[in-house]
Amino acid sequence: MTDRPIVITGAGGFVGRHLIDALRSAMPQAVIVATSARLRSGVDQALDTTNAQQVDELVRTFAPAAIFHLASLSFVPDADIDPEAAFRVILQGSMNVARSALRYSPDCRMAFVGSSEVYGKSFSQTDDPLDEGAVLNPLNYYASAKAAADLLMGQFAHMGLAVVRFRPFNHIGAGQSNRFVVPNFISQIVAAEQGRGPAEIKVGNLSAVRDFLDVRDVVRAYVLALQRPAWKGEILNIASGQPIAVFELLDRLIERARRPLTIISSPDRVRAVEIPRAVGDASRARSVLDWKPLIPLEETIDELFNLERRDPTPPAPFS
Structure with a gap:
């Protein structure tokens, strides 16, 4: 990694706080710019990812070496109550971040944090753990928005963005x-x-x-990805199996x-x-990241x- 900053969106959330700890442990010299929709402890600045101007200003200012895009709705019933908001935050927000990265920091690496929920009905097709080749077949608004954003990140990879798409399974830990x-x-x-x-x-x-994981194992996978060669739209389940x-x-x-x-x-x-x-199959993460739950x-x-x-x-x- 260069001496340019690492930006985290959604840093004030459950996973974001653990990711900050993991990055500081693995890369103590790294400059981390932690953003969240609202300022809170451990967050450097407010960022509404649905506001394209705000996102452009942040990326143009910091020209980050990497962006971890965690900003999202996390609670499935909230998306059912307000599906328009779910798609604004998850799909439009992800588009804004990826577009700004490609425009103002074109060699930036982006980790998009999706969800295993995107597989939806595909889980019912087999009792075996699903791998990344399973069909996206979402069953709720949250999963549909995540699936749309996941596919959009694939498009941005074709446009030249170095992006990796994570599909984590259920994770638990302090602060959830x-x-x-x-x-x-x-x-x-x-x-x-x-x-x-x-x-x-x-x-x-x-x-x-x-399929339950400790959140610290999940964020360790994200950090390992940052330490590997640049990505071109790869997809990685993060699961215990x-x-x-x-x-x-x-x-x-x-x-x-x-x-x-x-x-x-x-x-x-x-x-x-x-x-x-x-239940997920994370063989690919084990192979390319040398990752497994610990x-x-x-x-x-x-x-x-x-x-x-x-x-x-x-x-x-x-x-």
Whole structure:
């Protein structure tokens, strides 16, 4: 890498904060420009990626060596509520960033962070983990916007942008909103332990099978990509390849509870369209990045319990 800055969009979010830590650890001399839609701790400046002028000004000013484009909506139900906003942020925002990079920093490398949600109905075609050759067949507005942006990044690669397209599977870790399933379950359990809530845990669909990763393993893949030769639109799943049913995950969480709990099925916690099984094949990332998950799920769960017991948050609806 050169001495030019590394720009991160969406740096104030769950993954962005972990990516900053990973970059500082791997590249202590790097100049990191952290941006977010709103200024917050650890963010250098506000950036609305849907505003092309703001994006142009930032890229023209810093002429970055690399851009990690994380800015997005992260919660699937939010996209269902306002699909126009989802497409503005995910598709238009991604176009603005890629176009500015090509125009004002043409040798810049861009990491586009997409989502495994883009595979959608393709997951139902097989019980095997999906690789990057699976058909994009999204089932919700969030996934459709991510798929459109993913394809657009492929076009920009043909136009000369050095871009890599990541499709990460479910990742969890410190700082994730408890609107998501794992931190939500843990926050309910700890609230019950500490007498702040009933001795019960409300759940949605427990039969779904997912592929969970520690967020620190995910961002390590992003950093490894930056340390490899320039990209030309390559696509990389970031996945553990290890299926786990939500009911099995819940069992592991309840085993750590410090008081008995009753499981309550709550219909409002079930998505209208649910993918029964979503597991990824990350052989390509293993081959080209020498990457594999290193942090066991049990270790991540223990850390999340320790954090929640020390600094509890009220339970919220989850995805």
